[in-house]
Structure formats: C-alpha cells, structure tokens
Amino acid sequence: MAETSYWTGSEKYLCDPQLAQAFHMARTLGMPLLIEGEPGTGKTELPLHYAESKGLDLHVYPVGSKSNVEQFVARFDHVKYLRDSQIEILNAQREEKGLDSKLSTGGRNPELLADYVAKGPAAKAYGSPNSVLLIDEIDKAPREFPNDLLYALSHRKFIMPESGEEVSVSEQEMPTIVITSNREQELPTAFKGRCIYHYIHFPDKEVMQQIIEKHYPEVEEKVVKVALDVFYHLRRLGLERAPTTREILNWLKYVREASTEEAIRKIQGLEGIGALIKTQADMERVHRMLGSDPMQFSMN
Amino acid sequence: MLSSLPESFRAYGLAADIRTVLLLRKAMTRGMITTLGDMYNVLKGIVVKEPADMGPFTKAYYAYFLNIDVKTGETLEDAIQRSETFKQWKDTVLDEADKDTDLNMEDLVSRFLDEVHLTSYDIKEVVSGKELFDKNDADQPDEDEEDPNKDPVERELDRMADYSDLSLQELLDRLEKIQKQQKARHGGGSHWVGTGGISPYGHGGAAKNGIRVGGTGGGKMARKVMGDRNFFPIDRDALLNDNNIDAALASIKGVIEESAIEKLDVPKTIKTGLKRGGLFIPELSSDKNEELKVIVLIDNGGYSMAPYIRTVQNLFRKMKTRFAHDLETFYFHNTIYDYVYKDERRTQRMPVEKLLNYDKIYRVFFIGDSAMAPYELNAGSIESLQAIVKKFKKSVWLNPEPLRYWAGTYTIQVMQQIMPMFPLTPHGIERAVRKMNSRTGS
Numbered sequence: 155m156a157e158t159s160y161w162t163g164s165e166k167y168l169c170d171p172q173l174a175q176a177f178h179m180a181r182t183l184g185m186p187l188l189i190e191g192e193p194g195t196g197k198t199e200l201p202l203h204y205a206e207s208k209g210l211d212l213h214v215y216p217v218g219s220k221s222n223v224e225q226f227v228a229r230f231d232h233v234k235y236l237r238d239s240q241i242e243i244l245n246a247q248r249e250e251k252g253l254d255s256k257l258s259t260g261g262r263n264p265e266l267l268a269d270y271v272a273k274g275p276a277a278k279a280y281g282s283p284n285s286v287l288l289i290d291e292i293d294k295a296p297r298e299f300p301n302d303l304l305y306a307l308s309h310r311k312f313i314m315p316e317s318g319e320e321v322s323v324s325e326q327e328m329p330t331i332v333i334t335s336n337r338e339q340e341l342p343t344a345f346k347g348r349c350i351y352h353y354i355h356f357p358d359k360e361v362m363q364q365i366i367e368k369h370y371p372e373v374e375e376k377v378v379k380v381a382l383d384v385f386y387h388l389r390r391l392g393l394e395r396a397p398t399t400r401e402i403l404n405w406l407k408y409v410r411e412a413s414t415e416e417a418i419r420k421i422q423g424l425e426g427i428g429a430l431i432k433t434q435a436d437m438e439r440v441h442r443m444l445g446s447d448p449m450q451f452s453m454n
Numbered sequence: 455m456l457s458s459l460p461e462s463f464r465a466y467g468l469a470a471d472i473r474t475v476l477l478l479r480k481a482m483t484r485g486m487i488t489t490l491g492d493m494y495n496v497l498k499g500i501v502v503k504e505p506a507d508m509g510p511f512t513k514a515y516y517a518y519f520l521n522i523d524v525k526t527g528e529t530l531e532d533a534i535q536r537s538e539t540f541k542q543w544k545d546t547v548l549d550e551a552d553k554d555t556d557l558n559m560e561d562l563v564s565r566f567l568d569e570v571h572l573t574s575y576d577i578k579e580v581v582s583g584k585e586l587f588d589k590n591d592a593d594q595p596d597e598d599e600e601d602p603n604k605d606p607v608e609r610e611l612d613r614m615a616d617y618s619d620l621s622l623q624e625l626l627d628r629l630e631k632i633q634k635q636q637k638a639r640h641g642g643g644s645h646w647v648g649t650g651g652i653s654p655y656g657h658g659g660a661a662k663n664g665i666r667v668g669g670t671g672g673g674k675m676a677r678k679v680m681g682d683r684n685f686f687p688i689d690r691d692a693l694l695n696d697n698n699i700d701a702a703l704a705s706i707k708g709v710i711e712e713s714a715i716e717k718l719d720v721p722k723t724i725k726t727g728l729k730r731g732g733l734f735i736p737e738l739s740s741d742k743n744e745e746l747k748v749i750v751l752i753d754n755g756g757y758s759m760a761p762y763i764r765t766v767q768n769l770f771r772k773m774k775t776r777f778a779h780d781l782e783t784f785y786f787h788n789t790i791y792d793y794v795y796k797d798e799r800r801t802q803r804m805p806v807e808k809l810l811n812y813d814k815i816y817r818v819f820f821i822g823d824s825a826m827a828p829y830e831l832n833a834g835s836i837e838s839l840q841a842i843v844k845k846f847k848k849s850v851w852l853n854p855e856p857l858r859y860w861a862g863t864y865t866i867q868v869m870q871q872i873m874p875m876f877p878l879t880p881h882g883i884e885r886a887v888r889k890m891n892s893r894t895g896s
Contacts, residue, residue, distance in 0.1 A: 160575065172675070175575055176499050182484050183477065190504070232728040239731075343469065343503070350499040353508070 158182045167196070167203035168365050176352035177204075177332075186289075186307060186331035188346065191354030193336060194398020196365075201288040201332040210330075211285035213275040221295045223302040228277045230316040235270045238262055267317040277312055283327035293335040300345040307331075307348050357399070359386060369403055373410050377417045381406060384421055388430060391443055397430040405429040459518065466514040467687065468501050490519065491573035494676075508679045509686035520570065530680040531563050540566055567673030693854055694765050694878045703772055705884035747780045747815055748773070749846070753822025754798060755787030762854045762878065766821050782816075784809070788826040789835045789865075790842070806838050810845050817890055818842060818849040821878065824869045825855065831865050836872065843873045848890040854878040 160178045163169030169177075173189070177200065180187035189197045205212035215226055238259040245256050262269040279287035292300060306312050311322040323329070333349060335341065357365060359382055366378050381402065389396045408426045409417040420426065424444070431437050456475050463470035474497075481487055481496045494515055502511050516522040516533070522540070524533040534540045544562055679685045683697060694702055719739035727734035750770050754763050767783070774781040784794040784804065794809055796802040843849045851873050853866065860866045860875075869875060874889050876882040 171575065172495075175495055175573065179481070179486060179496060179499050182486055183481060232725060236728055236731065337504075340504075346503045347469070347473070351503050352499065353502070353505050 161204060161208070164203050164207040166368055167199055167207075168361070168368055169200065169203075170354070170357070170361065173200065173352055173354060176350055180350040181330050183350065184310075184325045184328040186333050186349045188333045188335065188341075188349035188351050189354060190335045190337050190351070192356050192396075192398060194400045195354040195356060196399065197334040197354060198288070198290055201286050201330070204330070205286040211279075211282050212288065213279040213285060213329075214288045214290060215275040216290045217292050217295045217299070219294055219296065221299055223299065224274075224315070226274050226276045226289075226299075226303075227306070227312045228271050228273045228314050228321075230267075231270045231272050234262070235264065235267075238270075239264045268314070268319050271314045271317050271319070273314075276306065277314070277321050279329040279331075280310070280312060280321045280323045282329070283323065285329045287329045287331045289331065289333040291336060292333050293338040293341065297339070297342075300341050304344060304348065356389075362399070362402070365399060366403065366406060370406055370410055373406055374414045374417070377409070377414055377421065378406070380418050381409075381421050384424070385430070388440065391439060393431070393433075393436040393439060395432050395436060397432075401430045401432075462518050463501060463511075463514045466510040466517075468507060468510055468514060469503065470501055474500055486574075488574040489572055491571040493519065494571060495573055505685055506687045507685075509682075512676050512679050512685075524680065528680075530567075530677050531560075534563055534566060535559065564673070567676065571673040571676065692879060693856075694762065694769065694880070694883075696765060696768070698880050699765060699769055699772065701880040702769055702883050705880050706769070706773060706887060747813065747817065748782070749809070749812065749816050749818045750781065750783045751790070751794060751818065751820045751822075752783065752785050753788060753820075753824075754785050754800075758823045758825060759854070762821070766878075780816075782812070786822075788822070788830050789824075790838045791835050792838065806841065810841060812846075814845055814847070816846055816848075818846045819886075820849065820851040820873070822851070822853070823855045824851065824853055824866045824875070825863055826865050828864055831868055836868070839869075839872050849873050850886040850890060851875040852878045852882065852886060 158178070158181050160174065161169070162171070162174045177187055189200065191197055202212065204210070215221075241257050241259055241264075248256065273281070275287060279285045309322075310325065310328055311320060313320055362382060362385075363378060366373065366382075385397060385402045385405075405421075405426060408429055409420045412420060424440075427437075427440070431440055456478060459478075460470040460472060460474055463474070477500050478487070478496065487493050487496055497515065498508075498511060502508055512530075513524045516524055516530075520537070520539050522533055522537040524530060540563075543566060547562065547565070692698055716738045719737045722737040722739060723734060726737055748770075750766075752763065752766060753759050770781060770783060784796060785798055785800055786794050787800065790806065792806055793803040794806065796804055851869060853860070853875055854877075855863070855866070857877055860870075866875070874886070876886040876889075
C-alpha cells in the first residue's frame, strides 16, 4: 500500500499546510505533484526531507537542457554489448597466441539483452514500491521531454529499450513523484493535466522566522527580527533578483558567530549584504534607496 | 450531481472537463472530500495550472458552490456581504449568538470564510468527529422557520456534517438531498450549500461550545487572491507595463527566424553503427537554426513618451538576454530626419545611411506616439522613414497612444501610410509580429 499518511514536515523542514495537503492529495490519488514557485521556497527540499523522515528510497533526476527520456528511464549499453558479444572470438584469438588470461563478461550474458539495460532513476523508482522520485527543474528540459513522459505517468509503465522488458507499477505501489519547476518555460497543458499542481507562495515573516528557527535555533530572536525587517524591506524594493530563503539563511550564517549586539550592528550596517544581493544593478539600487554604501561592505 | 461543474468553471476560462469530475469523484471515494474546504483544496489542485488561474478559480468556486458572485475589482469581503448566502448564514449565527456579544461585520465575514475553508485536516487536528453523522439527518426539512424549542447546538450540528465515514454513494446521495432541499430557497441552481452553518466546527462557533479552529488560512488565501493581480490572467490589451511584460515577451518570440539544415549526425552514426555491429551508415539530422536580428528605434523625446521608455527598454533588454541575439537600440525625437542617436540623451549621432547599411534581414520596431506638429513630418523626414521601410521589409510601428486617438491625429495617419502601426500592448505586439512574418521574402 502506498504511503498516504498526512505528512506535515520534519525537524529540519517546515512544510506549509497548503503544500502538505496538496502533497497528501497527490499521493492519495497516485498522481505526480507539480510544484512551482519562486526560487528559495523549498520546492526541491520537500521530497528530500519526506524520503528521509519516512525512510523511503529516493531517486533524483536533475533535469538539464540535454535531458531526454533515455537518461530518465533506461538506456541500452551498446558498447558493453558489442564488447561482450565479441569476447568469444577474442578469447579464441588469445588462446591461439598462447595467452593464458581470458577476458570475462563480468557475469553478463550476451544472450540476455536485459543485462545491458542501464536503468535510469525512473525505472529504478518504478521498480521499487513506495519509493520517492524527484524530477527537479523540469522547466530546463527540452520542450518534448515532458510530453514524452505522458504515457509513463498515466499508464504507470515503462518499456525497456532492446530487451522489451516492461517495468510497471500498480497504483497502490506507485512511487511518490514530485516535479519542480521555476516557470522558466511553460509546460505543455497535457502534462500539467496529469499532475496535481501547487504554487508555493513566498513565506511571510512569521513563517520565515520558523524556517530560520529550524535551521539556526541558536541565533537570538532579536537578531532574526532585525534581519527579517531588512530582508523583507529589500524584497519590497522591486529588485531584479529579490533575495530568497537561501540568501537570508546564508546571511545569518555569516553573522551568527557574533554576539547579539554585534550581529544587530552588522545587520543594520548591511554588512555582508553580498550574500543577499546578487547583481550589480541591484546593488546600486539598494545603495540609492537605503542611502548606505553597500559596496564597501560587500567587499569584505 | 457535479455534471454542471465543468461548464460553469469553463465560463471562467479554466480548463475543467469531464476528467476533472472523474478525478473529483476518485478523490471522494478515497475520503478526501469531507468538507467544503476540502472541495476547494482538491479542486484547486486539479483545476489550477498556474498562478494566474487562482483568481478565476476562486471566483468560479464561490459562484458554483456558494452562489456568491464576485464582480471584477470587487473584494471578496464585499461580495460575501452582498450575497444572499451570507445574509442567511448571518441570520442563523446572530439568532444563536448571545444577544450581548457584539459581532461586527468584519468578524462575521472572517468567521464565514473560516467555515467555508475549513478542511478535514483542520478538523483532524482538533477533534475526531465520528458520531456526527448519526445526528445529521438529511431528511430533516430545511425549513426557514426554526423550531424555537430545539437545542441550538444540536441544530448547528445537524445542518452540515463531517462526511468522512460515508461511502461515495452515500455522500453523493446526501449532497443531492441537500441540494434539493435548498432548491426551494435558492430558486434552483447547482449549489449545494446555502443557509445555515457551513460546518459544525465554526470558529468559536455560533454554538457556544464550538471549537476554535486555527485553520490553514484557506480563507486568508482566498482573500489575498482576490486582491492580487498576479492571480489573474494578464489583460493582453492593456498598454505595456511591468506586469504584462512577460506576456509581451512571449508574443515577440515569434520574430525568431527558424531555419533547418540537414547535417551529418556523428554521434548518431556511431551509435547506430555500433548497434549494427560495426556497419556505419551516415545518419542525417536536421539542425535547427534560430536567428534574431532586431533594430529598435525609440522616440524618447517629450513628456508623452516618458512613461513607456523604461518598460520598452526592459522588454527589449529581456528579449536580448533571453534569446541572446543581435539587438540594436537607437533613439530619435518625434521623427527621423538624417540622424538617429546611439544614446538616450541623444548626443551621439548616427547618420541614417549608416543605419541603412545593416543587413536587410533585420526587423525594425519603431516605438513612439507619432504625435508631433505636422510641419515636423516634412518631406525630408518622410523620405528617411520610407528609405528605412524600403530597406527593411519587416518594419512596424508600435504606438502607446490609445487606439481611439489614432484617427484624430494627423501625424499618426501619415505614419500609418508609411508602415503598419500597432498598439503597444502584448496583443498588439503579437499582431505586429504576425504581420512581419506574413510578409516574408522579397
């Protein structure tokens, strides 16, 4: 039976109730969960922490511009196959020349094509019941990639190349599939239709405070409050690349060594703001709007 | 009973169809929908496919399930307060409340929202409400006149229930029954929630011993959605601004010239050759080539153009980074005589002849209001413009001036004779690009 209990996060991961419910829904219906949202809202973290806290197998497929279904599902290792199929001839030749050592196929049998199928994350996940499969940043993939997945998603079945072996999974044992996207390109409607969709909103101050608490429980509340004020102020400036969760965590990591007063002074002086602001144009803008000279700090 | 759902959701521009209903039923059979708030959440996961769907979805949901019609630009609170559903709900609540407690409208609306968006997750957190169904008798007529002798707490519980222990058929039957009872009141319609408590677990409850539920903020979210433009589709006929710039960018993508040439695919040749056990036959693949060469001429003189300059520059800068191709920007004031300018302050002059030396495959966008004194558009200027249009077959003018003024402005009329003109809106840009593409060749 698929793991369909309601999961609300772990010690390290604060799962927004809306997301937790969408995730629960996807698992109950045996559909993939498609998560979109700004960078730094914890999209990728969800399946990682879920798998860890439930002790489930995790299979990750990071999508890139060259991704294709072959890498995702399985590919046939032609080189190995060619080598192994030549081995008897090679061995005969070696014997002729009086060489003792023999080449082996490493337990693979050229008669069995399945031995040469190198399974990708998808085939592995479908092969192990109740595992977790993460397809990270699917928007980076070539346009046809999501479309190629449609069949596998709706029929829960992959066909292995060459060997023709079928890897299928029942709805009950369907792995938990989480797909993340940064919306860099629109995904095909047919693909979205097969997923439960959830858009993660950027956490507000209270939630952010809890997130920070989970990561750096040792940082004083006063310091966190001051840092959050600056952080949300910066986000409101309409920067080209607004700082995200990851950035504020890095920033706090930088100031956490200092004593409380020291840390507050550092934050208010925008020290180490290079951790938050990532482009030159934004830096100039912050400088203009806040009237300080952030450049001088970012140098340290 | 949900058969009319796809139709009414489609009316809000959402992609709902028979599969939506089937999935919804599947979710019901798995016991995922036990309250109205669950219905909202599950449907949202199925129907909403991008943030811009959230607004229309919330509207459609309120209209279909609660008979609350949110008008464009109206806040959710106002729409709720206006609605019959809320009035009836309020009457019930006020009847039951202590006369002394002072309930203002704001609190009432919040409570209403909390009840609408109460989910089974909230309930599970607080209480396991198993015995409720036994008390909940659907056969009880949904009367306007309440029996004054009845215990108010019980009545509240009777009205609606947590359906978690019901089978699907029971659930559907039940919904239908409630719907029929309410038909009399609503005068028909497909809404199965009307008056009375929407859930027995009200926030502090009309029933005095109601349970305070923290809530997962469904109501808060719904309110936020209504007030945020980001949750509505972009108006493609609005003048270019920071909000619809991405829609404009999507329309302008069409200017990318695509060509395909056949070439030898070495990796594929090797791979298939290996499969054949060493017999190599050349494999060809078509290589797609994208080309984008654009000249943008921006009128940055005068106050009339000032509001648009930044957005236009933003648009083309995004275009440049996104597609990484040749993009040249020049400036002019009102019209072009013998020079265009390389910088915004118009200090570095560049003769038009030099502009004409660019490859003729460049596409030219003129951006300006084309409003000037008629004498400015003299023969010399018209000649320069015509020369540019003659050289670059794919030239268009994008005008931020509202379309209705075009007919009344002489210089716009003249300019339209020289080259096609489109409004500076995502939709206008799309049409301009289509026009450019249709006149290929020559």
